[in-house]
Amino acid sequence: MEWVLAEALLSQSRDPRVLLGALCRGEASAERVETLRFLLQRLEDEAARGGDAGALPEAAREVAAGYLVPLLRGLRGRPAGGSEPGPPGRQRRRVLRAAGAALRSCARLAGGPQLAAALAEEALRDLLAVWPASGLEGAVEVLAAVGPCLRPCEDGPLLQRVAEAALAVALGGHGDGDEAGPAEDAAALVAGRLLPALGQCGGAALRAVWGGLVAPGMPSGPGRVGPKLLVLSALAEKLLPEPGADGGPGAREAGPDARRCGRFWRTVQAGLGRAEDALTRKRARYLLQRAVEVSAELGADCACACAPQEGNGPSLFWWSDKKKDELLKFWENYILIMETLEGNQIHVIKPVLPKLNSLFECAVSEGNGCWLFHPSWHMCIYKRMFESENKILTKEGVIHFLELYETKVLPFSPELSEFIIGPLMDALSESSLYSRSPGQLIGSGSPLGLKLQKFLVTFISLLPEEIKSSFLLRFIQKMTSRHWCAIPILFLSKALASVPRCKALGIEGLLALRDVLQCTMITHQILLRGAAQCYLLQTAMNLVDVEKVSLSDISTFLMSLRQEESLGRGTSLWTELCDWLRVNEGCFRRLSTCSSTGLSETASLNAYVRNLVQEYVKSPAWETGENCFMPDWFEARLVAMMVLLAVDVEGMKIQYSEKRRTQNVLRIFLDPLLDALMKFGTNAYMPLLKTDRCLQLLLKLLHTCLLKGSSTQDDEVCTLLQNFVMSTTESISEFILRRLTMNELSSVSDLDRCHLYLMVLSELINLHVKVGWKRGNPIWRVISPLKNASIRHLQEMDSGQEPTLGRQVQRVVSMAALAMVCEAIDQKPELQLDSLDAGPTERFLSSLQPNQTLQKPHTEEPSSFFEESSSSQGWGKIVAQYIHDQWVCLSFLLKKYHSLIPPSEGEVLEPVLPAVQMPIRTLQSALEALTVLPSDQVLPVFQCMKILVPKLLTSSESLCIESFDMAWKIISSLSNTQLIFWSNLKAFVQFVFDTKVLTIAAKIKGQAYFKIKEIMYKIIEMSALKTGVFNTLISYCCQSWIVSPSNVSQESLSSAKNYSELVLEACIFGTVFRRDQRLIQDVQTFVENLGRDCAANVVIENTKREDHYVRICAVKFLCLLDGSNMSHKLFMEDLAIKLLDKDEVVSKSRTRYYVNSQQHRVKNRIWQTLLVLFPRFDQNFLNRIIDKIFQAGFINNQASIKYFIEWIIILILHKFPQFLPKFWDCFSYKLILKQALIIVLQWCFNHNFSIRLYALVALKKIWNMCKMMHVEEFDALTSVIESSLNQVENMHGAGNAKKNWQRIQEHFFFATFHPLKDYCLETIFYILPRLSGLVEDEWIAIGKFTSFTDIPLDAGFQWYLSSTQLCDLEPGDWAQQDRGFNSGEADDQSEWTDVQKKIIPWKNNVPDLDLELAFQDRAAKLGKSISRLIVVASLIDKPTNLGGLCRTCEVFGALVLVVGSLHCVKDKQFQHLSVSAEQWLPLVEVKPPQLIDYLQQKKAEGYTIIGVEQTAKSLDLTQYCFPEKSLLLLGNEREGIPANLIQQLDVCVEIPQQGIIRSLNVHVSGALLIWEYTRQQLLKHGDTES
Secondary structure (H helix, E strand, O other): OHHHHHHHHHHHOOOHHHHHHHHOOOOOOHHHHHHHHHHHHHHHHHHHOOOOOOOHHHHHHHHHHHHHHHHHHHHHOOOOOOOOOOOOHHHHHHHHHHHHHHHHHHHHHOOOOHHHHHHHHHHHHHHHHHOOOOOOHHHHHHHHHHHHHOOOOOOHHHHHHHHHHHHHHHHOOOOOOOOOOOOHHHHHHHHHHHHHHHHHHOHHHHHHHHHHHHOOOOOOOHHHHHHHHHHHHHOHHHHOOOOOOOOOOOOOOOOOOHHHOHHHHHHHHHHHHOOOOHHHHHHHHHHHHHHHHHHHHHOOOEEOOOOHHHOOOOOOOEEOHHHHHHHHHHHHHHHHHHHHHOOOOHHHHHHHHHHHHHHHHHHEOOOOOOEOOOOHHHHHHHHHHHOOOOHHHHHHHHHHHHOHHHHOOOOOOHHHHHHHHHHHHHHHOOHHHHOOOOOOOOOOOOHHHHHHHHHHHHHHHHOOHHHHHHHHHHHHHHHOOOOOOHHHHHHHHHHHHOOOOOOOEOHHHHHHHHHHHHHHOOOOOHHHHHHHHHHHHHHHHHHEOHHHOOHHHHHHHHOOOOOOOOOOOOOHHHHHHHHHHHHOOOOOOOOHHHHHHOHHHHOOHHHHHHHHHHHHHOOOOOOOOOOOOOOOOHHHHHHHHHHHHHHHHHHHHOOOOOHHHHHHHHHHHHHHHHHHHHOOOOOOOOOHHHHHHHHHHHHHHHHHOOOOOOOOOOOHHHHHHHHHHHHOHHHHHHHHHHHHHOOOOOOOOHHHHHHHHHHHHHHHHHHHHHHOOOOOOHHHHHHHHHHHHHHHHHHHHOOOOOOEHHHHHHHHHHHHHHHHHHHHHHHOHHHOOOOOOOOHHHHHHHHOOOOOOOOOOEOOOHHHHHHHHHHOOHHHHHHHHHHHHHHHHHHHHHHHOHHHOOOOHHHOOOOOOHHHHOHHHHHHHHHHHHHHOOHHHOHHHHHHHHHHHHHHOOOOHHHHHHHHHHHHHHHHHOOOOHHHHHHHHHHHHHHHOOHHHHHHHHHHOOHHHHHHHHHHHHHHHHHOOOOOHHHHHHHHHHHHOOOEOOEOOHHHHHHHHHHHHHHHHHHOOOOOOOHHHHHHHHHHHHHHHOHHHOHHHHHOOOOOOOOHHHHHHHHHHHHOOOOOOHHHHHHHHHHHHHHHHHHHHHHHHOOOOOOOOHHHHHHHHHHHHHHHHHHHOOHHHHHHHHHHHHHHHOOOOOHHHHHHHHHHHHHHHHHOHHHHHHHHHOOOOOOOHHHHHHHHHHHOOOOOHHHHHHHHHHHHHHHHHHHHHOOHHHHHHHHHHHHHHHHHHOOOOOOHHHHHHHHHHHOHHHHOOOOOOOOOHHHHHHHHHHHOOOOHHHOOOHHHHHHOOOOOOOOOHHHHOOOOHHHHOOOOOOOOOOOOOOOOHHHHOOOOOOOOOOOOOOOOOOOOOOOOOOHHHHHHHOOOOOOOOEEEEOOOOOHHHHHHHHHHHHHOOOOEEEEOOHHHHHOHHHHHHHOOHHHOOOEEEOOHHHHHHHHHHHHHOOOEEEEEOOOOOOEEHHHOOOOOOEEEEOOEOOOEOOHHHHOOOOEEEEOOOOOOOOOOOHHHHHHHHHHHHHHHHHHHHHHHHO
16 A cells, blocks of 8 residues: 555655655644655665765755655654653654654665764764653764664774664663663663664674673663663573574674573572562573574583583583473473463463473483572572562472482582572561461471471581581571561571581581570560570570680570570479580680680580689679779670580589489589689678679579579589588678668669669578478578568658758669568568567558658769669669558558458548558549559559559549459550560459459449459450450459369359350450460460470460460359359359340351351360359259240251251160150140151151251161161051161262262261260360361360369369360361362372463564554564454453453454454453453444444445354355454344344344354354364465465
């Protein structure tokens, strides 16, 4: 058409100037510029055939300089969509392309290279001037147009500069990469237009681009991979050898061969494995595909040059024609895997994974066991899987990699080591990967964690010795490079601890392990944190080379462990450490500082510890006087731990009979300390820091020596240490008494010393009480003077003297000492110094003004005061401690004289003890204290409230309610504070839910009663967010309601009846946790199941804060109740009624609920509790509730609940047969067996299959009973029943009916379960939930009942355990609907013969997308062929049909899809079916009334109009031959094609049918015709090509 138009123009005038001048005038529309383009191309063809040029060159120069270049510059300043006038976006792009093509023709017609060079220079200047701003399209079009016209030699420098500029734009930087890049569309434009044009120039331009890409100094990184691959894919055909090029005269100049360049392949690998966007990965796959295709076509051997640092391994890419088939298979499988991974669908990817195994088999030589293919290619696949958005795919990838060494031994490769330390460990940081597999029990451990352990052991054992140390060091350092969650760090540590012993780590490795230990401290899961510490210590013992580390290094490392979480004395870990020290004692590196003690002693543990204690006890050289700060506790902890380790190591060396030696060793170690302590009482000039350090070491020795998990009475070391300390008691106590009472503590820093002295004094009191209290012992002689001196100091301070710093500090010290004495006397009645009568001490304490604050002191040396106050966190903290100590004393006083507290203040006119005898004022002061004190200091205030509130609840209810509110406000604000929350919560519960408070509140039924219930529900609500809160409440309440296992308090139970809601909520309590919370609980259970093998289980107290323990506590409490006790009986009956009401409410809230939903779990717990209560029910009570129980049996419930309801009904009917008539009343029948038979026979004919199946089982059981009892009246039914059962039993075939009949009979509830013999707690709470398919969260093992000791066992403990074979059964598949059927089929396939593969149109072109291109241009760039088929769907209404047609048209390359409205593409249903096909297929809107005009227009363009309709003259589809220019008109879903449009058709085609239905769906009909058209055109093109 264009050629004809050009000829027509030339026929009007043979003068090109006239024609070109006419076209260059007027508006620069796309049509005008395109006309100019094909006219110039026609003139160019004519000149090439030898026509007379004449004035043509001059005319071409004029058009280029006067019209085209200004036009392109003008378009540069008017971007699409801008405010300036100009063509819209698509039209503008057409103008740009046409002008560029016209400019190329002008350059060729100009008669010489000068014009092309001048235009290129000018465009290059424009490009560099404009970039990196927008608007460089014009310059790019000029350069793309004239570039091929430049001469490779003469214009080489210019070509090189153009290439460098183009590369800089495409890569997003100014050559050096320092500047920010332009927009992505500019890079895509340069890569799509300019670089391919420069590639045609070859020579200098191609070498410049290639050199820039592979230059050694080229910036690299994840952000550079995409732009590099964009350029490489644009020039792929030029950078790879051309198949068939033989170097003859016609062959193009040989360019660079990218296959031989290592940097090229590293870029491709980075795109395959690390690229975040799919387009970059697609470009990388395209380059790999093209390289393999080119290599196969060339048939020549080639290899990529290796970098020097890559060693002697295989090349990144190589080709051998001898191994062509093997190589093609390898790369075909490789690309298939990479393509499949793009889908992110595990069901598609999993069948392909066996091909990855075959890749490894191909990659390793069978002869010498070396790598044939570079292992980095395999790592790209794993990187892609690890970085997938689909976590299931990530987990599959990690597990697949970890399983590599289970079946094969791979050669060592640095890439594998780098991959493990890099991407693999990054992937392992995701906690969700460690979840249990389906079907695994809670606490059985993570499958991935076990595989990681096996993998690491195998991999490290195969490493060369010279590599092992560096790998392990880097592996451990990687563990410190990021914040790890508790679960990954635990399993990584466990895997490391399993590595066999080897001398791999030196001091650097030990420091790295210490850094990992500090990483573990971040997590809040204390048990997981402790377990990780245990494993890291075992790692150190296994892997550290003791000859490279000193004992000093080891001791510093051990200080990174928390003794209260892992390294406790007496644990298996402590024993293991002692044994390790014993074995390696003489091997540790010697320290030069110890050389003076002799060579033989420097590596000895005993010598090191002896020297350590001596150096510690010495007076520090850095002491600065009496006002220096107290030393840090770190050194005391270190020395104490090393002393006890050395003593225990020594104990391993000697025989048990040689106890004297242990005493001697301990005495030798502690001699310097004991000598110093003995001088405390007599040497008044002993340096202050020395005394501090000695007392710190004394405390740490006493704390560390305590055995964890066993009694200390049999511990010889602990006994000896206590005896040594007690021998110094007199000296220490005299020193402390002097320091506390003689005004020697006068600075703020001395308050820390006061705390130290009181801690030591408290420990000494404990020691003396333990061995037996004697009135003459030294502590006895200290307590009374200390108390009296403290009172005297406090009385003197109230005399009105000016508050100096020294006086105020002494006042704080005196109050703290008095509080310590009160606490000691309160906890140990043996210390009671006075009679119960109120003495001076009690009168003084009672007269103390509560909440009296300390005035900030005046000082003559403000600088020193402010330094000290800032170091001890300010005066406010000191005042808070002072008030706290006041309330400790008041708490002691109130406990001692609680019987003197009057119910109201008016009863005591002249109180002797005001604080005790004026309780309202004291409680008001307590409320004031709660507003003043920080949260960690309120415990003594709560203790005072616990005593006062029961006395005042009747007379001052409002004040008590205010106390409840204020205390709850503090507790709720502390919910995120782990350290002090639990102790405060416990004190709060003991105060608000005290039995006396509950009894009085229930008796008066005032506002306090409802406030307590309100707080109760708030605590339950809080427990849903913070596990363990409800445990504290229910445990305390149940314990307070129980006096002994055989004696539950009558009075307390009567009050408990008013709070039965609490027990009700406890019985049904349990939250549904998030997946991450459930994972943490699983791993904690796994650690707990390790038992004493994991020291953390011994050291860390099991707080029993799991949700299960709430129900366990309530159930054990209910088991202790006695049905013969009226109070107990009423309580249980009230609870049972509330449970049934709760079940009714839950049933009404949602009639249908899912298995393991919250509703299912609550109902399950309700019926479990009712089963526990059942033995205490009598007939009278059952008369009241039997109807509700029967009614519950008819409600639609999950299987587990049905079992419980049916079980309790059976138990009721067995124990009370008189309820049988009522039971049959439910079915409207009277007689028993006969009624049962009649009912069951009717159900055997029910339309529901499940009901028929259950009825047949019941029929079989009842009929067997009838035959055993020889009931003659059923003889008439014998033939019917026998024939029915025989028919079922003898069903033929393997159909579902036969299978289900067999399975239901084998089901545990019908085959094994016995309602009487299996009645026990284990069946109710563990066996039945397990067998009935409940989630593991609902299984409560019987061991948890026995381990929960807060509530004692009842007398009938034996009924806890199951004695039948039911506990040995596995869950049957009847209730689980064949869960997991053939689930392992995919895993069993070693190699799938065929797998899903999405078609990706590679062709030979660049797979880049420019969304502004026309649809045809975009499709062409993907190598997609476009047919001449038009599909008209304007008559179709449904978005689903339109979306499906859109997808079909795009897949088969239709030219255009015509729809009635373009708004349909926004419809969700359309988008769901089209899967983005509308982005690649032109859509045209033609409304139904416009169809006639549109069809006539297409007829004029040569199209044949084909209707898809059944008519009288319609042709069979199989007989019709489609013209190339075909238009398919599809009819409406209901009416088809209207009659007026049928008249416009050239032909009607119908689809032959074999069935009865009249027609096909319109989308299916259209798809069949579109495919038939495509098939015929493919056959025609095939015949033409052949």
